[in-house]
Amino acid sequence: MLHAERGPPARSVQEIRVTSTPTPVRSRDLAELAARLEAELGPDAVTSAVVAQETGGEERFAGDRSGSAAAGTRFLVVLPQDTAGVQAALRLAHATGTPVVPRGAGSGLSGGAIPVDGGIVLGLERLTAVREIDVLDEVAVVEAGVITADLSAALAPHGFFYAPDPASARLSTIGGNIATNAGGLHCAKYGVTRESVLALEAVLADGTLLRTGHRSLKGVTGLDLTQLLIGSEGTLAVVTAATVRIRPLPVARRTVLARFASVEAAAGGVNAISRSPVRPAATELMDAGTLTDIDASTGSLLAEGASAILLVELDGYGVDEQVCDLTTALVGAGGTVREIPDEDEAEHLWELRRSGRGFSPEVLRLGEDIAVPKSRLAEIFTALTEIGERHGVQTSALAHAGDGNLHPCLALPREEAGEGIEDGVLPAPILAAADELVRAALDLGGTISGEHGIGTAKHHWLDLELSPASRALQQRLKSALDPDHLLNPGKAL
Amino acid sequence: MLHAERGPPARSVQEIRVTSTPTPVRSRDLAELAARLEAELGPDAVTSAVVAQETGGEERFAGDRSGSAAAGTRFLVVLPQDTAGVQAALRLAHATGTPVVPRGAGSGLSGGAIPVDGGIVLGLERLTAVREIDVLDEVAVVEAGVITADLSAALAPHGFFYAPDPASARLSTIGGNIATNAGGLHCAKYGVTRESVLALEAVLADGTLLRTGHRSLKGVTGLDLTQLLIGSEGTLAVVTAATVRIRPLPVARRTVLARFASVEAAAGGVNAISRSPVRPAATELMDAGTLTDIDASTGSLLAEGASAILLVELDGYGVDEQVCDLTTALVGAGGTVREIPDEDEAEHLWELRRSGRGFSPEVLRLGEDIAVPKSRLAEIFTALTEIGERHGVQTSALAHAGDGNLHPCLALPREEAGEGIEDGVLPAPILAAADELVRAALDLGGTISGEHGIGTAKHHWLDLELSPASRALQQRLKSALDPDHLLNPGKAL
Structure with missing residues (x-):
């Protein structure tokens, strides 16, 4: 039997489950729902009955970087101040059968945060505390709304960093990264988000608080609910905080640029690295079209003398020896290799890689x-x-x-x-x-x-990759955590 | 609806599910079950009606390294040759409501492989193929019964290794390691088993074949069933094969031994490492009692001049610089530090650590x-x-x-x-x-x-660590995968 571990004691989840029959909320019921949420969370936390495409300042909640809800979609925006507020909102959504779309910064590229008609958009953007940094345990405890780059900025004075670095790190939140199991440039060496999350605080569909995982690097007690929630795109629970692993900043970093006559040759360079003993922190391949795009929008000259480039970052101990082994591998694959000793030039190259492509509205x-x-x-x-x-x-x-x-x-x-x-x-x-x-x-x-992630953008391709057995099982897991299918319906699964 | 993706076509899982009502098998029914299994899998794959503590040569199936089934426990030992055989055994178990205890090498320390009365012990020890080694993709595809150390032995000629190394690596199997999310000495740097498994081939409780995960290092399609199965101790599905990540052998290794006046001082040395930029491949702490035990059983002199020892392995590029930073950290914490340049001496120290403790029957x-x-x-x-x-x-x-x-x-x-x-x-x-x-x-x-792992040995402590919400959720996940609760009943959850 699920029960609340925390939250307003006035009525228990059990009472709600027994006394209420979920009733789908139609658009015209949103005003009443807003009133009830305001009564619980305060008026500041609820934006009443937003209509996609017609709301000016509130339009940022209408979608993510992949698109927006259809015009006329009505939804409530709820922005709790803390975990207890998230519980209260989910309890009410559960009691009224209201669908809930969890939302981080809205920087997703797959439509995972697009509102559903008659539903709540549950924004975690006010849960921004870095609750704890502990370099001896090599962990930080952070709330879901913390911007990913802000965490590493907070860690830097301690000589530590948070490894997962999606290109969106300056926009996206830890909670959003966990929802999509975000990757980035440094995953081959440091792992994706999954490998840096030790424990979660999350709220289940009925408002129950759930704590998963452990603070030690090892721990095997029971099924790994932490891992199940990571990457579930808000369909199983709403993550409110995480205990993440942090790492000491590398003692050294070095950037190497290798030009190749073709993208196939550059791919051969990647294979040559695989055969070598060196494992870069990042290995970014840019083809001719990408180089031309970057040059056109920034005035850089990357495409000169190259149809493809490998931009490589090495870090840690022995970087000179690493550069040597890397150069041997890439020259053997036909690359023209140049170490970039100047840190500013190196940083400029990485910035070109991250955001140099110009996107003309034409x-x-x-x-x-x-x-x-x-x-x-x-x-x-x-x-x-x-x-x-x-x-x-x-x-x-x-x-x-x-x-x-x-x-x-x-x-x-x-x-x-x-x-x-x-x-x-x-x-x-x-x-x-x-x-x-x-x-x-x-x-x-x-x-x-x-x-x-899958979100709505890739939903129609799921059957190409997943077997009927896998899809059926995923639906059963969904039902085990969210029996009424109220969390982010129509997304991911 | 779950359905079989592979396996004998004679009758489908669907037919079995419709035509049979699970009936608990009592001990006296085991002979009939054995006959049916022999008819499907061949007589060589089934050992009829083993009775724990009374069966001489078959007693190795009666338990694991934590203990054995109660005297008089009757069970069948089934040793399929391949995944299709595992499917056939599980289909029949499902049709007859027979509990199934999956088993690797029986090297577990928590009772996870102890037979249940009237059940099947489903041994994976004949699934020993290393199906594929691909150094360019940095993966190996291995069957569940492969001994963990044998995989690294197979990889060594390619210059690669499999990182997870439980102390039992020469006894235990990849499947058993996955079932318990096994750790070992090198996890702080290279991760536990979970971090090295990309994809699984597994059989569900009704015999359905399930493929999870991906061969690329990244992949976020759907819920991560791979991660859910890892560490589930055979309670959710039977893993038959895995795609695991492999890594290039480090370019260098170095062993450092630090003696401390007390175990608390040695623990301070661990904190000093955390504050330093160096991250060892292994950091083993042995207290006075352990050192005395090892000395008594091997004639070593570890306890001389030390109440506690940190035995540290550094690897990768720049080991000299790593040794320097490590030494600074440990000397600062009061340690007496000695680098072990001789490889044989270093290997001897690691062997003492792994298996030097003598266990007197008295x-x-x-x-x-x-x-x-x-x-x-x-x-x-x-x-x-x-x-x-x-x-x-x-x-x-x-x-x-x-x-x-x-x-x-x-x-x-x-x-x-x-x-x-x-x-x-x-x-x-x-x-x-x-x-x-x-x-x-x-x-x-x-x-x-x-x-x-939890197995049976730690089952009574589960409620100390897991909340009622977590335990209830784990039971619901169990029911989602194994509705009749036939897989490893009474273990882990």
């Missing part, structure tokens, strides 16, 4: 996120080019090559897309190319999402 | 497995001594100090234990001391099991 684009076993990078780049040519779509890609994670860009100038293209709807050739690309990744033993 | 012992946040090591060692004195029990401990995992030994000479001590039953003072020790670990923010 071009319609789809950013993809697939992964393949890393020895198959050359093949997926070849497939990308062929698919683009077949559909008349411009293609380019960069890759977190050390872990096989590719971010292709499928683009079409707006003038070529023809008439009748509405905002937020991509032209058919881009969608057709994306479909073929996802299938190509699967054919190579890959996955339909490396790190962005 | 002494009754309980080996424990707890973990605490690593800054609390001094406190748990102090608690151990106090508890031992209070109960008149000899205590000693060694620790995987880098991850806070402690293996205390609670001992009483047989002659002091008094009359009436049966084989396999520990005297009351040892049991009382163990109970206090587990509670002390929890009071320090630790866990009741660092790496050995």
Whole structure:
């Protein structure tokens, strides 16, 4: 029997479960729900009856970086101050059968935070405390709304850092990173978000507080609920805080840039690294289209003399020896290798990699996120080019090559897309190319999402990767945690 | 609806589910069950109606290294040749309502493989293929029955290794390691078993084949069933094969030995390492009792001039610089530090650590497995001594100090234990001391099991660590995967 471990004692979850029959809330009931939430959480925590696309200042809650709710979608925005507030909101949602969409910073790329009609958007953005930093235990305890980069900034004076670093680290939150099991540039060496989370504080669909995991690096008591919740995109519970592993800052860092005559040769460079003893902190592959894009928007000269670049970061002890072994491997693969001793130049290169691509409003684009076993990078780049040519779509890609994670860009100038293209709807050739690309990744033993998650954007591809047995099992797990299917309905699973 | 993805086509799981009502098998029905299993799997794969404690050669299936089934327990031993055989056995068990205890090498220390009366012991020991080694993808695909050390032996010619290394690596299997999320000496740097498993092939309770995970290092499609199954001690599914991550052998290794005047000082040395930039591959702490035990049984002289020792392994690039930073940290904490340049001497020290403790049959012992946040090591060692004195029990401990995992030994000479001590039953003072020790670990923010698992041995302590909400949720997850609760009943959860 689930029961509340914490929260207002006035009435227990058990009472709610017995006395209330969930009743779907229609749009016109949202005002009443808002009043009840305001009574519990205070008026400041509730924004009444937001309507997507019509609300000006509140529109930021209408979607994420992949798109927005359909025009006319009505929802409540609830922004609790603390975990008890999250419990109260979920208890009321549970009692009234109201769907709940948990939300971090809204920086997701898969639609996981897009509101559902008649539902609550439960924003965690006010839970921003770094509750604890303990360098001797190598852990920090942080609330879900902490911006990921802010955590590392808080750790830096202690000589520590938080390893998972999605490119969105300056925008996205720890809670959002946990919901999507976010990746980033340094995962091949330091692991994805999953490998840095030891324990969670989370609220179940009925408002019950759940604590999972342990503070020691080891611990095997019972099923690992921490791991089950990570990556579940808000469909199983709402994470309110996490105990994360922190690491000492590396004693040294070094950047190496290698130019190759083709993207296939650069992929060969990745294989050469695999055969070598050196394991970079980051191995980023940029193809010709990406280099041209960056040069066009920033004035850089990356594409000069190179059809593809590997930008590599080495860190830790013995970096000179690491540079030596890396150079041997990459030269052997046909690369022209240059160590970047100047830290400012190195940082500039990484900044170009992170955010150098200019996105003109005159071009319609789809950013993809697939992964393949890393020895198959050359093949997926070849497939990308062929698919683009077949559909008349411009293609380019960069890759977190050390872990096989590719971010292709499928683009079409707006003038070529023809008439009748509405905002937020991509032209058919881009969608057709994306479909073929996802299938190509699967054919190579890959996955339909490396790190962005499924959300709504990739939901229609789930059956390509997961067997009926797997999907049925996932639905049973969903029902075990959220029997009324109120948490982030229609997403991820 | 779950359905079979693979397996004998003669009859589908669906047919079995419709036509059979599970009926508990009593001991006298085992002969009939054996006949049906022999008909499906061949006579070689089934050992009929084994009775614990009365069967001579088959007794190895009666228990694990923590104990055996009660005398008179009747069970069938089933040893399938392959995954299809595992499916067939589970289908029949499901159809007849027969409990199933999955078994690797029987090297577990928590009773997870102890047979249940009237049940099947499903041994995976014949699934021993290393199906694939791919150094470019940095993965190996191995069957559940592969001995863990054999995998690293197979990888060595390629210059690679499999990182998880429980002390039992020469006995235990990959499947058993996955079932318990096994740890070992190198986890603080390389992670526990969980961090090295990318994908699983597993059979559900009704015989359905399930494939989870991905071959790329990244992948976030759906709930992470791989992670849910790891550490579930055979209660959710039977793992038949795994895709595991492999790593290049380190370019160098170095052993450092530091002597301390007290175990508290050695724990201070662990804190000094945490404050330093160096992160050892292994950090083993041995207290005075452990050193004395090793010296007595091997003739070594570890205890000379030391009340506690930290035995540290550094690896990778820049080991000289690592040794320098480590030495600075440990000398600052009061240690007497010696680098061991001779590889044979270093290997001898590690062998003493792994298996040097002699266990006289004249002494009754309980080996424990707890973990605490690593800054609390001094406190748990102090608690151990106090508890031992209070109960008149000899205590000693060694620790995987880098991850806070402690293996205390609670001992009483047989002659002091008094009359009436049966084989396999520990005297009351040892049991009382163990109970206090587990509670002390929890009071320090630790866990009741660092790496050995819960099995039957720690089942009675679960409520001390897990909340009612967590336990209820775990039962619901169990029911979602194994509705009839046939897989390893009474264990782990």
